[in-house]
Amino acid sequence: MDLERYKIDQLSEFGFRFYSNGPKGAFKMHVRFSYLGRNIFNLGFGVVESASGRLNDLIEVRNGDSKKILATVAAIALEFMEDHPGAVIYATGSTPSRTRLYQMGINRILPTLEQYQIVGSTSEDRLADYTESARYGRKPKWQEVELGKSYKAFLLFDPAITNLEILFNI
Amino acid sequence: MPAIKEKKVKRDYVHDELPPNYYEFFEKKAEEARRFLELNPVPEHLFKKK
Numbered sequence: 637m638d639l640e641r642y643k644i645d646q647l648s649e650f651g652f653r654f655y656s657n658g659p660k661g662a663f664k665m666h667v668r669f670s671y672l673g674r675n676i677f678n679l680g681f682g683v684v685e686s687a688s689g690r691l692n693d694l695i696e697v698r699n700g701d702s703k704k705i706l707a708t709v710a711a712i713a714l715e716f717m718e719d720h721p722g723a724v725i726y727a728t729g730s731t732p733s734r735t736r737l738y739q740m741g742i743n744r745i746l747p748t749l750e751q752y753q754i755v756g757s758t759s760e761d762r763l764a765d766y767t768e769s770a771r772y773g774r775k776p777k778w779q780e781v782e783l784g785k786s787y788k789a790f791l792l793f794d795p796a797i798t799n800l801e802i803l804f805n806i
Numbered sequence: 807m808p809a810i811k812e813k814k815v816k817r818d819y820v821h822d823e824l825p826p827n828y829y830e831f832f833e834k835k836a837e838e839a840r841r842f843l844e845l846n847p848v849p850e851h852l853f854k855k856k
Contacts, residue, residue, distance in 0.1 A: 645820040653822060666828070670836035678839040680832040684825055691831040724853075726839050755852045757842075778848045789842060798853050 639745070641708040644715075652712045656683075658699030665705070666691060667712050672726060675802045676791075679713055679727040693730035706741030713792060717752075722797045728789035735788060742790060743783055753795045755780055756787025 642654040650670070656663040664684040669677040682691035717723050729735030742754060758777040781787060825831070 644817075645822070646817045647820055647822055647824075651824075653820070666825070668828075668832045670832050670839075672836060672840050672843065676843070678832075678836045680835040682825075682831055689825055690827045691825045693831075693835075726843065728839070728842070753852075755848065757846055778846065778852055780852065789839075789846075791848060793853065795853060800850060800853055803853060804850055 639707045639748075640704050641711050642704060644708060644712055649719075650677075650716075652716075654708050654712075656697055656699050656701055656705055658697075658701050660697055660699045661686075663695075663697045663699065667709055669716055669723075669725070674724075674804075675722055675799060676724045676726055677716070677720070679709070679725050681709060693734075702737060703741070703744070706737065707745070710741065710745050714752075717792070717794065722794070722799050722802075724791055724793040724798060724803070726789065726791055736786070738790065739787060742781065746781065746783065749792075751794055751796070752792055753780070755791045756785070757789045758785070758787055 642656065645653045647653055647666075650668055652667040654665055654667075656665055663686075666680075666682050666684065668680045670680055672678055682693045683695045683697060684690070685692050685695065713725050713727075717725065727738060729738050746754065755778050758779070778791075781790065
C-alpha cells in the first residue's frame with residue numbers, strides 16, 4: 637500500500653502546514669482543527685491561492701498527488717489524536733467530489749486503522765436544506781463506515797478512550 | 807499500530823505568516839460542522855468499543 641506523504645510542519649497546537657509538489661508547481665496547504673464542543677474537532681483543510689495568498693477550499697490543484705495529500709492529512713489527524721487523547725475528529729469535503737476523494741482515501745487507510753473507528757453519515761442534510769430537513773424530521777444516518785458505501789461526513793475516534801460522558805453529558 | 811503513523815517525534819512549532827482569511831476560513835468550516843452535527847446527532851452506540 638502506497639502511503640507516501642509530505643513533510644508536515646506544525647504551526648500551533650491546532651494548525652499544520654505542508655506543500656503539495658507536482659507538475660503544476662508547489663501549493664501551500666493548511667490543516668487546522670477547530671473545537672466544536674464535547675471533545676469533537678473539525679478537520680479543516682484549505683489551499684493557499686498563489687495570487688491572493690488567501691485560503692480556498694474549492695481550488696483543484698491537479699498536481700497528480702491526491703493520494704499523497706490524503707495520506708498526509710490522515711497522518712496529521714492521527715498525530716493530533718495522539719496529542720489529544722479522546723478527541724473525535726469530524727471531516728467532510730467542501731464539495732461532493734472532494735468528499736468522494738476523502739472517501740477513497742479513507743477506504744485506502746481503513747484497513748490500517750486498527751485502533752481507531754470511523755463512522756460516516758449518509759445524510760444529505762447540508763446547510764442548504766437544514767430548515768427543510770428539520771421540518772420533515774429526517775432521521776440521522778450515521779453508521780460504521782463500510783467499504784463501497786458513500787458518505788457525506790465522517791467521524792474518526794479511538795473507541796477505547798472516547799469519553800461518552802463528555803460527548804453525551806451523561 | 808496503524809501503518810500510516812510515523813514514529814512520534816515532537817516537533818517545534820514552525821513560524822509562518824498565515825493567510826489573511828485563516829481564522830475566518832476555518833471558523834466558517836467549524837460553524838458548518840456544528841450545524842451539521844446538531845441536525846444529525848451521532849447515536850451513542852457508535853462510540854462504544856466493539
